[in-house]
Amino acid sequence: xxxxxxxxxxxxxxxxxxxxxxxxxxxxxxxxxxxxxxxxxxxxxxxxxxxxxxxxxxxxxxxxxxxxxxxxxxxxxxxxxxxxxxxxxxxxxxxxxxxxxxxxxxxxxxxxxxxxxxxxxxxxxxxxxxxxxxxxxxxxxxxxxxxxxxxxxxxxxxxxxxxxxxxxxxxxxxxxxxxxxxxxxxxxxxxxxxxxxxxxxxxxxxxxxxxxxxxxxxxxxxxxxxxxxxxxxxxxxxxxxxxxxxxxxxxxxxxxxxxxxxxxxxxxxxxxxxxxxxxxxxxxxxxxxxxxxxxxxxxxxxxxxxxxxxxxxxxxxxxxxxxxxxxxxxxxxxxxxxxxxxxxxxxxxxxxxxxxxxxxxxxxxxxxxxxxxxxxxxxxxxxxxxxxxxxxxxxxxxxxxxxxxxxxxxxxxxxxxxxxxxxxxxxxxxxxxxxxxxxxxxxxxxxxxxxxxxxxxxxx
Numbered sequence: 001x002x003x004x005x006x007x008x009x010x011x012x013x014x015x016x017x018x019x020x021x022x023x024x025x026x027x028x029x030x031x032x033x034x035x036x037x038x039x040x041x042x043x044x045x046x047x048x049x050x051x052x053x054x055x056x057x058x059x060x061x062x063x064x065x066x067x068x069x070x071x072x073x074x075x076x077x078x079x080x081x082x083x084x085x086x087x088x089x090x091x092x093x094x095x096x097x098x099x100x101x102x103x104x105x106x107x108x109x110x111x112x113x114x115x116x117x118x119x120x121x122x123x124x125x126x127x128x129x130x131x132x133x134x135x136x137x138x139x140x141x142x143x144x145x146x147x148x149x150x151x152x153x154x155x156x157x158x159x160x161x162x163x164x165x166x167x168x169x170x171x172x173x174x175x176x177x178x179x180x181x182x183x184x185x186x187x188x189x190x191x192x193x194x195x196x197x198x199x200x201x202x203x204x205x206x207x208x209x210x211x212x213x214x215x216x217x218x219x220x221x222x223x224x225x226x227x228x229x230x231x232x233x234x235x236x237x238x239x240x241x242x243x244x245x246x247x248x249x250x251x252x253x254x255x256x257x258x259x260x261x262x263x264x265x266x267x268x269x270x271x272x273x274x275x276x277x278x279x280x281x282x283x284x285x286x287x288x289x290x291x292x293x294x295x296x297x298x299x300x301x302x303x304x305x306x307x308x309x310x311x312x313x314x315x316x317x318x319x320x321x322x323x324x325x326x327x328x329x330x331x332x333x334x335x336x337x338x339x340x341x342x343x344x345x346x347x348x349x350x351x352x353x354x355x356x357x358x359x360x361x362x363x364x365x366x367x368x369x370x371x372x373x374x375x376x377x378x379x380x381x382x383x384x385x386x387x388x389x390x391x392x393x394x395x396x397x398x399x400x401x402x403x404x405x406x407x408x409x410x411x412x413x414x415x416x417x418x419x420x421x422x423x424x425x426x427x428x429x430x431x432x433x434x435x436x437x438x439x440x441x442x443x444x445x446x447x448x449x450x451x452x453x454x455x456x457x458x459x460x
Contacts, residue, residue: 002152003058003354006301007234008256009155013356018223019254022237023061025222026052027214027253029231030066030112033093034075035279037100038232039306040262040269044228044262045106046292047259047300051226052108053394054188054353065111067213068094069204073083076192085158086193087116100279102289105396113213122212123197126184138175141202142185149241155232155256171205182238184208207238211252220247222253229258259305277306290315293397296359300367317363318398319453324370325388325400326453327379342383345369349391359395366391409440412448 003016018024028048031037037416052064068074071091079086092112101107115122127140134148146152146159153159159180171183183205190193193202202213214222220243227236238255243252261268264275282291285401294314298304334342345365352361369387373380385400392398412431419428432442 003055004356005255005257006356007254007409008258009251009253014255016255018060022059024063024224025218026055026062026064026224026226027147027210027218027222028064028066028076028225029210029227029235031097032069032072032074033090033097034072034078036091036280038269039264039277039282040228040235041418042100042104042279042282042291042296043262043304043306044259045101046104046295048226048257049106049108050296050300050359050394051357053259053396054184054357055392056108059392062108063217064109065113065214065217066095066109067113067115068208069206069209070094070114071117072194072206073208075371080191090116098426103283104279104291111217111387113217115213118209118213118216119195119197119204121216122186123195123199124207125208125212125215125242125246126199129184130240132248133246134241134246136177138173139187140173141175141183141205142199143171143173143181144184144207144238144241144245146180146241149245151244152180152237152241152248152268155237156235159237161234168291180234181206182234185379201248207235207447208242210235211239211243211246215243215247219278220249221252223253224255224257225253226257226259229260232258259300260298262304262306264306266305266307280322281299282306286311286315289397292395293318296395296397297363299360300357317367319360320367320370321388321398323453325374325385325398327374328385329379329381330380330385334381335378338381339383341369342387344386346390353394362391398453409435413442417449433456 005015005016006013028045031041048064052062057063071086075090076086079089082089101109126135129144130142133146135142136145137143140386159179171181185197185199186202186205186207188201188203192203194203225236225239240250240252262279263269267275269275269277282420286294290311291314294310295304297314298315302308348365349362351363352358355361373384376423387399388400392400412435414432416428419431435442441453442449
């Protein structure tokens with residue numbers, strides 16, 4: 001089955017066909033590095049890490065690029081508040097971002113493009129827009145003239161800013177030709193970083209950074225553009241207007257993917273609401289595997305609630321898979337029936353994932369398989385392990401290899417069996433109680449004694 005993705009541009013699912021067979025050029029809007037990344041970033045970048053992993057596992061050669069906004073109003077304002085150099089501040093929080101992504105195992109980005117490193121390309125793209133009649137100059141810099149681009153709004157279906165939009169980067173100037181016109185190049189202001197260029201002394205606007213970087217990396221058109229849903233308007237609309245006006249070619253990206261927003265304790269996350277959580281905050285109460293499972297158990301386009309309940313549900317679901325993996329006899333060849341079942345399950349899993357990356361549907365198939373296997377008398381074998389391993393290459397949410405403490409637990413269970421056979425039931429119950437206190441659940445069946453972890457024995 002071919003991969004089908006929901007394309008925000010066309011508002012429908014489409015078969016994924018990159019422009020060059022077997023090659024995928026993928027760009028996702030990266031962070032503005034002026035503060036610690038929050039859990040909304042964790043959700044978006046974990047889900048796009050999954051996209052890159054899946055495309056690679058399906059045989060594509062993927063180049064995954066992210067930009068890093070390291071010159072921007074927010075950075076300048078924060079640096080002024082702290083009394084530090086804006087470039088030093090950006091460099092510090094860029095490294096914090098890298099550390100946070102590594103902690104979450106989001107490791108599939110191939111290229112990071114910094115605005116500082118692409119000033120020449122930014123200036124060249126603004127010059128293209130000027131030459132083509134899409135830009136005009138005011139006293140505070142160069143602006144994009146939306147009246148020259150009739151296609152503005154084709155991604156979002158609208159053209160005007162509303163009260164629900166983030167207004168932090170709407171460029172205000174009463175002299176603008178159109179209310180939605182946005183800055184391409186901002187004229188130098190006292191105390192702000194600037195570059196001396198053919199456009200005058202100044203620095204880039206926010207939107208132009210992304211298209212200049214992607215043009216440098218991929219050319220004027222590429223396969224897949226991603227980001228959170230709150231970037232569709234006006235940011236992604238501005239990107240389309242800039243690049244398609246500068247190049248005269250469309251579309252900028254063949255497919256547009258957007259992740260749903262994350263809500264914390266029932267509300268949109270914000271510092272003023274007191275529910276702002278950094279990635280470092282959440283990693284203090286949940287390990288990376290639990291967080292990855294929480295994010296990937298939801299469809300990427302869905303909004304998601306993050307609270308103690310969703311974290312505990314993710315942790316419990318993880319354990320079900322890991323406990324099943326503990327039952328696998330890794331030296332045992334699967335029976336013909338067992339191998340055939342694993343093959344059918346694999347086919348069903350990938351059919352779900354091929355359908356717009358339906359991760360919840362794929363996990364439902366996995367848990368149906370685990371329930372069926374747990375009803376069998378014989379333990380699962382290598383085919384089950386291979387199935388879990390391949391799936392975990394994508395999700396990276398399960399600890400399939402750690403069996404530390406298993407030998408000691410098995411020894412205690414063997415001792416418990418001896419005590420029960422000797423009818424020394426009180427002593428046998430003491431072993432059960434001691435294991436229960438460590439989160440080990442014991443189930444006695446006619447053929448054997450099974451055990452699994454209800455709580456973590458050791459931190460993941």
